Each structure stands twice: as structure tokens, then as C-alpha cells.
Amino acid sequence: MLPRTRALLRFLVQRGEHVRSLQLDIRGPNDWPESDRHELLGLLPACLAARAVQRPAQPGSGLSCLSISAETPLLCTSCLPPLTGMEELCLPGRDSSLKLRLGNSWRRLTALRSAHLSGQLLCTDDGPGLLPSLTRLCIEGDLNATESELDGRVSWLRFESREVYYLIAERRLARQCVSQLA
């Protein structure tokens, strides 16, 4: 995967001005050497930066659609705001470990119409976090984070009352309770 990502970076540096839509789905094995993983983490922002600094082949023909899969390693999103021509951003499936800092830098994305955001949304400035031009917005949360945080609480509930499953509105939590009560 690493050589292909390097090749992608070379392509974007040389021919990136022709790219209108970019879908990144970069997955590596779990037992990757740390050095390879570290390089990949640097390559992804480099790919986006390479695309951001290029002038479009024709006016209005810059990168308009960017999709980054949940499996693609992404440490931060500071590489996104420079893509000022972007109209559609799809960033699904991230857990709360990815911090999406919305603020003045995001206001450079004046063409953005559709956004699918996940991860932990943070607003770093006082003004609106997103752009008034948005017509479609999907905010994806992280239910699993809640579930893992509750793991230690279920046993406490069990000791309080065996009828706890009547009180539970979260079915995955209910499942855990039933398995403990069985």
C-alpha cells in the first residue's frame, strides 16, 4: 500500500490539476512496521496539500469532491481547508479520536455545499463553525465510544436491581445486561 500511496502523491504533484474527484481508501495490515505507518500518516496530508497548491486546469475545475474512508489513516483535518474549491466533503466513520476543529480556517471552503462529518466536532472560534453555503449536512456520532465508557457501569446497575433492563433505552446496553444476568 505504501508504494501505491507514494505513486498517488507523485501523480497528484504532476497531474493533480486534472483531478476533480478524489476518493481515498487506504488500508494497511494491522502489523505494519511503525516506520511505514508513520510515513503513510505523512503522505496523506501531502497528497491533499499537493492538490491544494495547484491551479485548476480550467477555471472552476478544481477538486470539487473529496471522500476519505474510515479506514484511511488520518491524524488531523488541518489539510482540508486549503482545498478551497471543494463542494462536497465525505469524511465518514471516524470515532471520537479524530478531532475535527471547525473555525475560521474552515470558512475558506466557500464552495462547500455538502458535508458528511464524523469524529469529535470542536469549534475553535466564536462564530459559526460551518459555512452558510451548506445545503446538506450529515453529522455522524460515535455510539461505540459511549458503549465502551459504560462497560464499567453495567455491573453497578446489576447490583442495584435485577429489573434494570426495564430502565434501559439503549438496546446494546440491554444486551450486555442480559448477558450478565444470565
Add this chain to the structure above:
Amino acid sequence: MIVTSRLDHERVGALMPRPLLPKQVLAGLPALRCLELSESNYTSASLAGMSGLTALTRLVLTRCYDFPPAAAMAALAPSLLASEVHSVDDDDYLFDRVQALAGLESLAMDLGFDRSDDALVMRLPPTALMYNNVPAPPPAKLLISAHERTTGSPGSALLLSAPPAGPYLHSLRCLALPLATALAAHPLLAHAGQLHTLCLQLPDMEAFYELPLWPAFGQFVATHPPLRRLLYEVASGASDCPFRLLNALLALKERRPALQVQRLVSRSSRMYCLPTCWGRMHP
């Protein structure tokens, strides 16, 4: 249902450290027409900023732990035309919010308990067959009875509960519901005077057409004046098409020849994909 009252919901919710959606995220979006909240565990209070989305026409809530406050939902009513709610755990809580959405033209509700939940239900003691701290209402008992006749054990009959009556019914043109919910709700649907498309999400259980509720539901389909299309969708994880149930559905067409009966192919994963019927209704 297994879950009980809103008070209980809040009691459990109070134990959960849940994040707040920063209020700036939903602020200053005057052109936003479609908002989807997916897998959201944000608190209800932090979703109150939704009330400022004055151009919103479509709201989708998928597997959300909590809903926006009723006042925020009501504030959307002047512009909101379509709403979808998928895989909700607490339908009582949902129905409270749906009532606030006056003026809706399209509504899809998937109160989904998935297959693994069926397994969960089987392991609950009989006393768990409760709804709002009282024994399951008569329609649910009927379903349980029918299911027991065919399988010998109680199961997903617990899905049955009807949406509430309310002014929101008057403007509905398209409605998508699980079949069990539609059976329970058909007396209410008579008040949906503009309803021309009804989409049913079929369960695995074939015995639904044996229920005493079925003839009355058939009568509704045959005689509700504006109804033109009956769509059905087989759950994507279903091992087999419920042919006997399907046969009973198609028999409704004999009573109303002009009725369009059409299957909608389910997508592979309903958890992350919207029901196809909705895409068909809103191409």
C-alpha cells in the same frame, strides 16, 4: 417494548457521559436543506440549535441515542417536508417528537430491532413483555399469540406499537413503516387524508396475515381514497422472502385493481443505508 418510559430513558441517560454538539455547528446555516444525524450520542439539549435551520426540508435521524427537543422539532415545521427515523430504541420517545412535525409530506419510521435483538428478546423473561410499565397492549398480545402458534416461542412481536394520532397525519402523502406498526396504526391512517403511498417493511414472520387485524388493514388499503401505491420491502438480512405474507399483500390488489403493488429491493446493509423506498419516493 422492552424499554419503558421517558423518565427511565432520562434516568439511564443521566448515567452516561455523553458529548455536547457545539452550538456553533448548527448555527448560521440559512441554506441548509438536508440534515442527517447518524449514530449520534449528542445530548438532546445540545441539538436545540436545530431550531434555527429555517430552510430545512429533510431531516434524517439514524440510530440516534437522543432526539432534538420537541420545541426544536416544532420550529422546523414551516419548512420541513420529509423526515426519516431509522433504528430507534425508544419509539415512545420518537412518537413524542413526530407529533411536533406538522406539515410533513413524507415520513419513514423504522423502529428496527435487528436479528440479534430478536435473540435478545427470546432470552428475556415473560415479565419483560411490557410497554410503558404495563403489560403489552392488546395488539401486541395478538401478535405474540400468532407468533407462538407458528414458532412456539415469543419473539419479535414486541415490535408492535402504533404512532400517535395528531395533526401531522393530515399532510402526509408518503409513509414508510414496519408492517407490524402499520397494522397497529391503520385506524389512525384513516385520518391521513392525502396519503397516496404506503411502504411496508416486511418482517420475517409470515403469520402476520393471520392476525385479526389483517382484514381491517386490508379494508383500509382497499378503500382509503387517495391510496395509489403499496410498496413493500423485504429486510436485507432475511434468509427468505415471506411468500405467504407476500401472497396476502398481493391479494389486496384484487380488491383494488388500480393499486400499484411494487417490491423495493433492499440494500445490503440497512444500518448504514437508508431504505430504498425513501430514495424511490424522493428521487
